[in-house]
Amino acid sequence: MAIDRTPVAPPPPGPYSVARGALQALQALIQSCGLNIPEDFLRHVEYIAFTATNPGSDGVHFPTPLKEQDAMLAIKALEACAAAAIADLRYGGDGRRIAVDVDKTSCFLMSAYLTSIDGMGKQHPGVKQKIPDTDLNQAQSILYRRLSANLYETKNPGEYYHIHGSLEATKTLEMIGLPPFNPAMTDYRTCINTIEKVVKKFTSKELDLMNVQNGQAGIPALQWGQFLKTSHGNTLKQMPPLTANEADYKTPKDRTPPVPFDSSKGPSASGYALRGIKVLELCRVIAGPTIGRSLAAHGATVLKVTSPNLPDVPFFQVDVNTGKHTTALDLRDASDRQAFEKLLEDADVLIDGYRPGALARLGYSQSTLLDIARRRRRGFVYVAEDCFGGSTGTGTTRVPGAEWAGRPGWQQIADCVTGVAWAQGKFMGLDEPVVPPFPMSDYGTGALGCVAAMIGLYNRATQGGSWICRTSLCQYDIFLMGLGPLPQGEQRRLRKVHDAGFFDLRHSDSVDEVGRRALQSLRRVVPHLFRRELMQKAWSTGFDGVLAWPKEAIEVEGLKVGHLRASRPNGFDRPSWEGWEVDERLRDAEN
Secondary structure (H helix, E strand, C coil): CCCCCCCCCCCCCCCCCHHHHHHHHHHHHHHHHHCCCHHHHHHCHHHHHEEEECCCCCCCCCCCCCCCCHHHCCCCCHHHHHHHHHHHHCCCCCCCCCEEEEEHHHHHHHHHHHEEEEEECCCHHHHHHHHHCCCCCCCCHHHHHHHHCCECCCCCCCCCCECCCCCCCCHHHHHHEEEEECCCCCCHHHHHHHHHHCCCCHHHHHHHHHHHCCCCEEEEECHHHHHHCHHHHHHHCCCCEEEEEEEECHHHHHCCCCCCCCHHCEEEEECCCCCCCCCEEEECCCHHHHHHHHHCCCCEEEEECCCCCCCCCCCHHHHHHHCCCCEECCCHHHHHHHHHHHHHHCCCEEEEEECCCCHHHHHCCHHHHHHHHHHHHHCCEEEEECCCEEECCCCCCEECCCCCCCCCCCHHHHHHHCCCHHHHHHCCCCCCCCCCCCHHHHHHHHHHHHHHHHHHHHHHHHHCCCEHHHHHHHHHHHHHHHHHHHCHHHHHHHHHHHHCCCCHHCCCCCCHHHHHHHHHHHHCCCCHHHHHHHEEEEEECCCCCEEECCCCCCEEEEEEECCCCCCCCCCCCCCCCCCCCCCCHHHHHCC
């Protein structure tokens, strides 16, 4: 059956519908990904229905000018098609009804702000008592150091630069001439004014040079057109949002045979698409771990590996560790490397969320993975997520023209460089960029990475070999920006209905403040997104409390989609594939 890759017709006039917009976004995603998507995935597009838990609520929810909901609905729809195609291959069948929920997708886009422990969310002062402190460098807990990751005006009026102290802060603060700690700095606005006053001593070019020299994250805030004129932007614009390529083998003999999915793992009536698939996740913060969290919702056994010597944002673990086991291994330690390599021998998927080439430098390059695959006669699916994109293989080489491919970065960095922040600022009536509310680019990138992993697994089952899959925050943002802004009438409506306090934000307001005000406005404007029926609850032994998190946004006929265990802190479990618990109440819960 030939797949129609032509765009659908523009939606008719009338109130804006993200369900209709999602159909266009899905066609754009299919076109841009091209041959990376197996034809069998696309056979399921005709069975997709965009639904809403709250009838008639398929409008735009967020105070943003971009089609964030449309984009995510499209990616989630493609994820559902992937699950359906794998289920047909695994259990038999030909065509399964698919539902992608508008409201649950919006909840997914702000998942970290909805997830809670014993009713306490991210911004509740008491929640810190329930979470192990992984903020090893106090880059999150001390406000002054936290604001070393923020957007500031430079020496040139109207020019903005996002410095980013990442999870350490000291190097960035010292780089611009500030002390790494300043106990007197406890007031939000005073901290911002102090740091911005120093940043204004430098031009954007000077700040960028310092960042490169010091190996720090940071980037100028560019408008969309400016980004596309850069070598990196122009190069990435020619790339798809995700890639799934077969590995380069030293000899034809290195290519491993197909690895069929085990149909005995569960009947199609109650099975998971990825049950029995073992995933090693080496990631921190949100985007990379969201790949693993999403694979876990399809039944994969996901083991998150973090170093006890590397910091992570404490609360985000409550959200993105859902469905997994977690263990702590230092890959610079001989005994821990031995334990990791034992896990690696049995893994099907390896998720890499670190800077391009970091794992290769630790000894786990593409060549190493292929050696293991050849020895065990079973290929790997390697999935990488980073900020800038443009890397190839396991990150040791780059696409020609992708000048920023090896640089570190985070969600705010991608949103600033691609023009997303400038679009947000203009929507708010400002002639300056503002980082948009919630880590939506993180979740979008994680969802793309999940689709990429499922493509790799499908290809391994049907063609054999090992597969190298990549996506990035910038690639997600390019897909989003390519959809164009919301209609002006819809933007005017959003400016009218959302809180005036949200539109008082400026470029230097932190992501925490932007998220806080957006959440407050959303509770009033779209209160149905905060209803209990959109949330899943379960007891977490690791966090010693009742966790609540958004339910999965997709349903696939004949399949389970949902997590089998609640979240736990980093490093909670033994480094083993054996003895995993299943919460039977979660297994039996309705999607």
